[in-house]
Amino acid sequence: MYGTGIIKGLGITMKNLVLPTRQFNIHQYPNRKASPADLAKLEEKNTISFLFSNPIRSARALVGLETIEERLPQHARFRGEEFAWYDQRCTGCASCAKYCPLGIIKIVTDTSGVNLQEGQSYDIETFDIDIGRCMFCGLCVEACPYDALHMGSGFEEGTYRRSELVIDVERLRKADKKPSTWFRPQLTDKSYDPIKGSEANWDEVGRHEKPTGDQQRDRWAKR
Amino acid sequence: MTGIRTEPITINLGPQHPSTHGVFRLRVTFDGEEIIDAEPVFGYLHRGTEKLAETRNYVQIVTLTDRMDYLASMSNNLAYVRTVEKLADIEVPERAQYIRVISAELQRIASHLMATGFLLNDLGALATPLVYCFRERERILDLFEMLCGARITLSYMRPGGVFQDAPEDFWPSLDSLIGDLPHYFDELESLITSNEIVLARTKNVGLLTDEQAIDNSMSGPNLRASGVKWDLRKADPYEIYDRVKFEVPIGAIGDTFDRYLVRILEMRESVKIIEQCLEQIESGPIRANTPFFIRPPAGEAYAAVEGPKGELGFYMVSDGGVAPYRCKVRAPSFINLTPLRDMLKGWKMGDLIIIFGSIDIVLGEVDR
Amino acid sequence: MNHFPGFVDFYTFYELSLKIFQYFGFGDNAQWMSYLTAGVIISFIVINVMILSTAFYTWFERRVLGRFQVRRGPNRNGPFGIFQPFADVLKLIMKEDTIPSEADRPVFTLAPIALVAPTLLIMTVIPMGENSFLGSLNIGILFIVGVTSVNSIAIFMAGWGSRNKYAILGSMRGAAMLISYEIPMALGITSVLLMSGSLAMTQIANSQDIWFIVVMPLGFFVFMAAATAEISRTPFDQIEAESELGSGYNTEFSGIKFAILFLAEFMAPIVTAAVVATLFLGGTKGFDPIPGQIWFALKMFVVIFVLLWFRATWPRLRVDQIMGFAWKGLFGLGIFNIFIVAIEIMIFKTEDGTIGTSNMLIMSGINWIIAIVTLLGLMRIYGHKKLERPTPVPSPLANMGLEVD
Structure with a gap:
């Protein structure tokens, strides 16, 4: 039947939009929720001193608003x-x-x-x-x-x-x-x-x- | 409407154009939207690979071959090392041959996925099938990273085998990928193959008869789409291809749709080959005991493999030194461009792009 | 039907400023001055609302398209990347505004404005609340049909003015395509007019006791296809066919001129969605606790999403296939639809010139059957085009595989 193929195609794209398993198989520097410890590590500080020196960012991090970029997964043989x-x-x-x-x-x-x-x-x-x-x-x-x-x-x-x-x-x-x-x-x-x-x-x-x-x-x- | 005077316009398609797959230039003369002449101009990516090879030793040339067809480095490596092995008469261990075949077939899938995705992108599908193809290709590149630490410029093979055995976590990942790939192909096909818009655009467009294809010495999927059953893996089995069973898919009439469909069918066959290799592979050495400086006896050798784009051959002449005297590459992309003008004449602007896209060239290989 | 109070229209501002000017003793001058003031205020509101919603729409489109394509879309500027359009516009404004030396300068400069103005004008007659921005204009739909045809001139100006071969190819295609698709679009609108018996957009929306998409699916199909082509979206995006023409008619544009072209291009789906929502989806109609404006926005959203879905899935048709679709397919379907609707109206019309709800239901039943039979029949007729793949026969010229297999 003419015309069924394009409708089937719409179904495929919708499936990819809706199903969470089909999403994000491409690694794209995912954002990761950062804990205060992660942020402290980024700034090369002690976690406790970071908590006191940056109270706002620490609070945001505890709520889950601070994110850091995650590096792409690499294999041991990476050149x-x-x-x-x-x-x-x-x-x-x-x-x-x-x-x-x-x-x-x-x-x-x-x-x-x-x-x-x-x-x-x-x-x-x-x-x-x-x-x-x-x-x-x-x-x-x-x-x-x-x-x-x-x-x-x-x-x-x-x-x-x-x-x-x-x-x-x-x-x-x-x-x-x-x-x-x-x-x-x-x-x-x-x-x-x-x-x-x-x-x-x-x-x-x-x-x-x-x-x-x-x-x-x-x-x-x-x- | 005889009174209106019209005149043809000449357009430079490329070298900077989104659909020329690199820096290809096509001087096209249009009558309205219809093509009356097309003249390919290439050489914008010429890097003198063949000449550079004369100043390098036989292992260093492997890195040059990566950069020719950068979408199928594994096949390039395979073609090159097979020539050197023929030249220097090196026996390759069996496990190395299996690993080479597995990686070459993975590379074929990756390359065909790129070809399919970009053909659909040329058709104007706004990158959706392209990204779906990339999603699958990405897993193959991950496997390559596991295998040899790089994703595109692999340099995995060496004359006499491969440089290092696959790591242990490679095999389970390969198994799961092989299990998933047929489903991916099914999804891709139900998105593309039965789509009426794709059919309207590609069916009976850019016809290439079997006679024309042979006269222009085409090879690879483009030749098979014209109905010629010719595959070096069957016609002149190299490595361990005589131990695996697979079909050679051919097209019916040699139009753009057939060229697309042959690639899809070939990917399915590649999956079958890898499955059989996984059953047959045994442990053992992976590299013959070759010196770093290989000094083949004076002579010449030609060896070819069935690359993703077609027959990829290296012709090398040795004078007994550490570097080849002459290295000539039979680049399939370059030779497949020969009938382009005949295929384009009489079609429209939109068809130009998809006919050109269906030939699937890589400019790194055309210009070398 | 309740609405949010205080929907702005031209006459509100006119009367307000008339009172103010008369209070300050302008006498005879007060009338034209308040016309001017109200016009400036209304155009300020329309332009800014549209630009802001277009900015938000580009973000939405890129985000959803990214999800369709298993990507992430813009996600760096602000929460969920919502400030991405502003960053884009800032970048475009800061870029050098180049004009090719061979270009026809006045035409080249005017083209972006000529493209964006009609799109904005359409929005003024869409009844988003009880009235449209211009009050209830009594020839609203005629205004829309007239104003949209300026688009083809603007696109041709852009292509011609830039003196670029790709641009001229794109704009030639554009002129041919846009003019062709005006006709099916007008045919689709005509069937709506037959049903509602009025040219005013408010009246059309109000007469839809049952949405016209239910009453005449065939008319909706014709209108929707033609409208998609009018805004040159996939599968009809011939004007700006990226993979063929580089960038089509806007190849030579840069800086703020390109930003305006971009604005017009992305404003078009919003406007189309608004028109479709008014003509076929019952405008602001809905059930009661939710205000009409929200209903209207929801309907627009659905249409925009469907357009986006098409864009994410389908490839593009070739230029001659698109023209063939307009003249051989949609033209015939549109006329057929008008015949059917006209006959039905003749039968079902009551004494006072209206069609009752029950009669509309009967009409929709008949029309759905006719639409399904017609579309299935066309599918069957065209079915021979989707040939089964002939069994491949190995060429006799080289038959390597035959013995090996």
Whole structure:
């Protein structure tokens, strides 16, 4: 019968309007009702001191009028900014710089005449990652033979200047050590979650404490 | 009314136009509302992918292929790594092949959902079917994020397998998605397929005969909509496609409606393929023991996969070094545009948009 | 039927200001001065009420459309995003008001005003309480039909003046479509006039002991379809077909000119809803404890929501299909409806020229049967167009799958 299809279509859209289960399956920065504790956390204050210093906002929050934006749910393997880099693990071999398809990693190591012994590493002077040109392919992480460099989970790291987008070694040292589990099966095995979990120490994130010769040969076989 | 003098007007459709799906430009000559000539102009998104590939090693090129057809990165990755495997003669573990097929089929569903949604948007449905399509596609992208940490530019596959096994919570999520998808398709179809306005707009519009389609070396859903039963997954089974059973849906006459319907039917077949893969998959290694710097022997190889848009092929020449000597991409979107002028002539402005939309191109792949 | 007291109309202000001016001793001048004063006050009220309600309506439309599309819609400015329209207007006012160098400047500048003025004028004759803003104008419906036809000129001005090929395409479509749909709309109105026997909007609303949507569903269908096309809403939005023409007739407009075009475009559904509520849904009629103004608002709301529902669901028809629908479908249906209603009135009319409630009930029974039979018959006749999909036959030119399967 001609004309039934358009009426059926009206029914479908009405169903989507009315049924709550069909709504909001698209994540769109949902607003969440904030408690005073949440607000205090946002302002980096103690909850009790926040209650006394901002009585109006606290009262509004208790009634349920204050909202904060919730971040999108992320998965543990998310490839994002804020690279987690472990100074203790890095030997300064610059594999990451070699593998970067865009050549945006710059490493300078101090070779000032010191003969390195087994187990020691170079002193890293410069480690610049130009996030402004990074495409987050993660090949640098894949290339790192000592599991020193990991992807982070951040996004929305907008700045006002391009120069601020270059992450230098000091910032890498200070950054949160919350490595993404991308190309780190050992972290997946431990069911580590960078978004919910705490920071990971340098001795927890490696495949092995110090790669032995055999293990290195396995990975870098058949040159 | 013979006395009125009329003259044709030429309109630049694009590169900045809401319905050109990117930066495509079409120089159209209208007689009133009727198209008398159309000339495609492209190259606005040319990034020199093929040339860039010559200066990168074989793993780094994977990231370039993501950016060609950015709605179907998985299929691009698959086509590329298959070429390298053929070139360097690398054996791929079985589990990796299954995971690759599952992700490629998920990507096909996601890409077809985009094509369907935007076709309806071009029809003027004010984004409702588009957002419904996006709702389903979003779940697939969530799965991809679980799998490889990105949603669009995936870089999941590597020559010799995939870079990392799927996490444990991936499989239950995939199961629930596979259970839900047929219902989604049913809902989408009852909103679109039987809608009389859609039928009036798309039936018998933009006809492409089987002979024309073959002459223009089209491939993919556009070719199958013209009634030609040609699918690389069946004709030249790669990966593990010879172990799964599926139908190749074809269209009856090759109009815009058939091109839409073939995509819907193909998505249903993709769901069946994934279900069978889930039954057959076993644990095992996921990556062959390949070095980071692959140095294939001097020679050449061509491998193609049935991407969402059509036959996506890579032709690579190696001179024995770490980077290919030459890399050529057979981009289906580009080749499917060949009969556009013949399809458009004689139709109206509104038909132009939907015929163009039903071909389903991605400009990143057309211009490369 | 009770109403909220104090509904404003022209004559109230006229008499008030006449008294004031006479008190201050203006003598002979008092009459024209009070006409002027009352006119200014009424236009001030109408314009501001309409602009505010349009602002609220854009928020409502975007919000409900968002829910239809499983999105959230605007939700950032103010509670539930209710201040979003004000933010939009502020942004538009602050933007540069560009005029293309090749444009026909006077036509380009006048077009937004020419588009928004008729829409506002219609509102003055709608009886939202006991009277309309202009009192009870005795040719109200004629006024509406006359004023709405200015729309097509305004749209053509906008397209022609901006010297843009997309704009001219959009306005050509607009002129053709709007003029065509005037006829079915007038036919729909004619059947209402036959029933009510008056051109005054108040009289039409009052004569609906039974709503005219019940008495003549076919007339309502014709009028509603034509009105949807007149305001160029989905499925007839050819004038501003986003996916085809970029933005249609308003491609080159920016700043406050675009804001005014936008205002006219979104005011149109409100006005249409008001007209439909008056002509077919019984105007301010309802049962008693609730005042008539509230009833009227409720009816408007329902019509607006239905229009919105159509917009959220259906794609757009092609331009020639739209013209075909007007001339081949609605024109015939409208004339058929007038015939039926006229014959029935001839039969059922009482001595004093009115039709009783019981007779109206009988009429509505007959009309519903006729409407259903007609529409089903048309569906059946057009049914052959919705061909079953022919079984696909694999092409003989390349038959890869045949052996494999």
